[in-house]
Amino acid sequence: MNWTDERVEKLKRLWAEGLSASQIAAQLGGVSRNAVIGKVHRLNLPGRAKAGGSSSAARPAKRATQTQRPTTFQARPAANATTRTVARASGATLLKEEVEVDAFHEVEVSRPLNVVVPISRRLALTELTERTCKWPIGDPMKDDxxxxxxxxxxxxPYCTYHAKLAYQPVSDRRKAAR
Known part of the structure; x- marks a missing residue:
């Protein structure tokens, strides 16, 4: 199939109107959707408007919902919310839309008061036996x-306390991941 000047102009006009590559191929006749996409790329045509209006005007910006977790920390939202332009893919087209983003800062950590941490015997690697807890404490690159x-x-391989940290039931891990 030859791309005549008239067909190229019609392709540019239909692309600017926001028609899909399949719709353009159907109107041009004798070309496939992939041929239309290839010609659009070779012509370096800019991104186009969606048919029926712009995406940011047609649908409100998505806001991340903050779910209250039963974890031991809670982030507090900052006093101001900012608007950011975000690019996202919609099929083969990259769209830009403005999304309101809540800024977060300052994390408060509250630890449970009923936890008893065992006193460590502070053994070196060479002092461990098959009857001692092998839970590492600290930075391996430091002397302590x-x-x-x-x-x-x-x-x-761990004491009762560290075994509870290492081996958590699946249901608890799923709750913490939410």
Whole structure:
């Protein structure tokens, strides 16, 4: 199929009107949707308006809903909300829309008061045995790095406290991920 000047002009006009590549191919006749897309790219035609108006005017900007988690921290929203231009894909077209973004800062951490943390025996790697807790504490690159070293049960490499941290039931992990 040859792209005549008239067909190229019709392609440009239909593209600017916001028709899809399939619709343009149907109106031109004798070309496929992929041929239309290829010609649009070779002509370096700009992104086009959607048929029926702009996307930001037709639909309100999405706002992230803040869900209250049963976790131990809570972020407080900043006093001001800002508007950002965000690019998102809609099929093969990249659209820009303005989205209102709430700025967050300052995280408050509240720890449960009923947790008893065992006193670590502060063992080095060479001092560990099969009956001592192998929970690492601190930064391995620092001199004060050590292992818990408390007594363990037969089923785990960790003491009771650290085993509860390491092995959480699936339902608890799913709740924390929400």
């Amino acid at each position: 790095f050590h292992f818990c070293g408390c007594e363990i049960n037969d089923a785990s």
